[in-house]
Amino acid sequence: MKSNLHIKIKGSFLWKICAVIVLVVVLTCCSTDILSVDQPTTATVGQTIPITMKVLYTNTNVTANMVVAVLLPVGWNGAKNLTMTYTSPIGNGTFSVMPGTTTEPASGGLYNWPTALMKKFGIVNNYIKDMEWVVFVSDKAYTNPTTTVTVNMKLTVAADGGNANVALAYVVAETNDGLKANDGNIETSPPDTYEFYELYSTPCLDVSGSASGSIEDFCDAPLTTVDPFKALTDDFVTVNFDATILKNNLLGAANVYLKATAVDEAGNIYNGPVTPAKSLMTQVSSNKYQVTIWPRSYFNVPKAHTLSIMKYVITDVTGNTVVGANATTEPIIYGFTCK
Amino acid sequence: MKFTKFFIPCILLIVMVWASCKVERVNPVNESVKDISGTWKVIKATRNGTDITAYNGVDFSQFNIVFKSGTYTLNNRLPFLADTSGTYTLNDPQYPMQITFTPTGEPVIKTDFVYPIVTGVRNIDLTFSANPGCNSNIYIYTLQKVN
Numbered sequence: 001m002k003s004n005l006h007i008k009i010k011g012s013f014l015w016k017i018c019a020v021i022v023l024v025v026v027l028t029c030c031s032t033d034i035l036s037v038d039q040p041t042t043a044t045v046g047q048t049i050p051i052t053m054k055v056l057y058t059n060t061n062v063t064a065n066m067v068v069a070v071l072l073p074v075g076w077n078g079a080k081n082l083t084m085t086y087t088s089p090i091g092n093g094t095f096s097v098m099p100g101t102t103t104e105p106a107s108g109g110l111y112n113w114p115t116a117l118m119k120k121f122g123i124v125n126n127y128i129k130d131m132e133w134v135v136f137v138s139d140k141a142y143t144n145p146t147t148t149v150t151v152n153m154k155l156t157v158a159a160d161g162g163n164a165n166v167a168l169a170y171v172v173a174e175t176n177d178g179l180k181a182n183d184g185n186i187e188t189s190p191p192d193t194y195e196f197y198e199l200y201s202t203p204c205l206d207v208s209g210s211a212s213g214s215i216e217d218f219c220d221a222p223l224t225t226v227d228p229f230k231a232l233t234d235d236f237v238t239v240n241f242d243a244t245i246l247k248n249n250l251l252g253a254a255n256v257y258l259k260a261t262a263v264d265e266a267g268n269i270y271n272g273p274v275t276p277a278k279s280l281m282t283q284v285s286s287n288k289y290q291v292t293i294w295p296r297s298y299f300n301v302p303k304a305h306t307l308s309i310m311k312y313v314i315t316d317v318t319g320n321t322v323v324g325a326n327a328t329t330e331p332i333i334y335g336f337t338c339k
Numbered sequence: 340m341k342f343t344k345f346f347i348p349c350i351l352l353i354v355m356v357w358a359s360c361k362v363e364r365v366n367p368v369n370e371s372v373k374d375i376s377g378t379w380k381v382i383k384a385t386r387n388g389t390d391i392t393a394y395n396g397v398d399f400s401q402f403n404i405v406f407k408s409g410t411y412t413l414n415n416r417l418p419f420l421a422d423t424s425g426t427y428t429l430n431d432p433q434y435p436m437q438i439t440f441t442p443t444g445e446p447v448i449k450t451d452f453v454y455p456i457v458t459g460v461r462n463i464d465l466t467f468s469a470n471p472g473c474n475s476n477i478y479i480y481t482l483q484k485v486n
Contacts, residue, residue: 228387228476234418235472236386238394282395292396294418303422306471338473 031058032066032172034200035148039168043157044209051153053200055172057088058146064176066138068095068151069117071124071131071169073218075160078134082156086138088149095136095151102137105178106196113178117171120179124201125167126218130229137175162337163210166218173197215333221245223327224314226334233296233307233336241314243287246327253316256281256289260312261331262299270299270307276317289314295336310334370433373454375406375484379463381417383481404482411440418478420448420467438465460484 033056043049057066066086072078084095103109104116111119117133158164173179177196204219216229223245227238239258243251250256258279260272272279278298281289295307311331313324322329381399384392391397401415412424425442429435429452438452453464463482468474 232473292394
C-alpha cells in the first residue's frame with residue numbers, strides 16, 4: 001500500500017546543520033577560546049590598569065578549574081600585583097595564584113604550570129628573558145556547556161619602578177587537561193583554532209613615568225644591549241651592539257666605538273675616556289660588537305659618588321657616523337639600578 | 340723427661356715470637372695550616388655564570404691581592420668583594436671553609452673559601468657581589484699565586 005504519509009519537515013536542511021553542530025559540540029570535551037582581551041596601550045609606573053578578557057569556555061565531560069596565566073616582567077611581581085575575578089552565566093568568583101607545587105597535567109608530572117608555560121611558549125613576542133608566567137586558578141571547578149566567561153583583571157604595573165615596553169601575553173586552560181596538544185576534535189572557526197588551551201598575545205604596552213630615564217624595552221629587537229641589565233657603578237658592565245638590526249651606517253665596519261657620558265646622583269656629568277682604544281668595541285661575531293667597562297674607572301668617578309645613568313651612542317673611528325636609539329643619533333639611556 | 344724437653348723450648352719459642360711483635364703506634368698526621376701568604380692574581384672571572392675573563396675591555400693583568408700576616412692589599416683595583424685593603428681571617432687555619440675580609444673602615448664581608456688543587460697548583464675561588472655593586476650580580480674570581 002502506498003503510504004500517504006508524506007511529511008515534509010520544514011527547514012530540514014537547517015535541522016541537518018543543527019544536528020551536525022550539536023554532534024560536534026557534544027564531541028567536544030573541554031575547550032577554551034579567548035574571544036577578546038581589552039587592555040590599555042599605555043600606563044604609568046605604579047598605575048593599576050584594568051584588563052578584561054572574554055573566554056568561550058567548555059567543560060562537558062569533566063569538572064575542572066579554569067586557569068588564566070599572564071606573561072609579565074619578573075620585576076613586576078605579578079603574584080602580588082595582579083588580581084582576577086570572573087563572571088559568567090554558570091557562576092561568579094575569584095582567581096588565586098596557582099600553588100608552585102601543582103604540576104601541569106600534560107607534562108607528565110615533570111613541571112609546574114609556570115615552568116610548563118615557559119617551556120611551551122617562552123617569552124612569546126618579547127626580546128628580554130627577564131619574564132615569568134604568573135598562573136591563576138579559579139576558586140571553583142565547573143562542568144559546563146560552552147559558556148562565555150568574563151575575566152576581570154587589575155594589574156599594578158612596574159612594581160620595580162622602571163619604564164618598560166612589554167608585550168603581555170595570556171594563556172587560558174583548565175586543570176583537567178592543561179597544555180594538552182590539539183586532538184583535532186574541536187571545531188575550527190578560522191582564524192581561531194581553539195582546543196584545550198589558547199595563547200593570546202597583545203601589542204606592546206608602554207609604561208612610562210620613572211625618574212630613572214632608562215626604558216627596559218622588551219618589545220623591540222635590541223640594537224644594543226647592556227649586560228647585566230641591573231648593575232651599579234662598580235660592576236663590570238658589557239655593552240653589545242648588533243649592526244644587523246635596523247638599517248644603519250655601521251654595518252660592515254671593522255671596528256666601532258662606544259661614545260658615552262654619565263651622570264651621577266648629584267647631577268655631575270662625566271665623559272668617557274679620551275683614548276679611543278679604551279672605547280673600542282671589537283667584533284665578537286660577524287657585525288656584532290662588544291666592550292666591557294668598569295664604569296667607575298671608565299668615567300673616572302670619585303669614590304664619594306655613584307652613577308645614575310649612562311647615555312651612549314656607537315660611532316665609527318672618526319666619530320662622524322653615529323648610531324643611537326632605534327638607529328637615530330639620539331643617545332640610548334642606561335640607568336644604573338639594582339632592584 | 341721427654342715432655343719437658345719438648346715443652347720448655349716450645350714455651351720459650353712462643354714467648355720469643357710474642358715478644359718480638361712490636362705494637363706500632365700510628366701517630367695522627369697533623370693537617371697542615373693553610374698559608375695563603377703571597378701575591379695572587381685572577382686567572383678566571385665569571386659574572387652570573389658567564390666567563391668574562393677574555394672579554395674585550397676586561398684586563399686582569401695589573402690587578403692583584405697580597406695576603407700577608409692577616410692583612411690583604413688590593414693593587415690596581417678592579418670590581419671585587421672589597422673596594423679597599425684591610426684585614427682577613429680564615430675560620431679554621433687547618434680546614435678553612437670561610438674567609439672574612441674586613442676592608443678598613445667598612446663592614447665585614449664573608450664568603451666561602453674554596454681552595455682546590457688544580458693541575459698541582461692551589462687556586463682560591465671567591466664568590467661575591469661587587470662592592471659596591473648590585474647584589475643581584477654574582478662574580479666568581481679564581482685566584483692563583485704568582486709569588
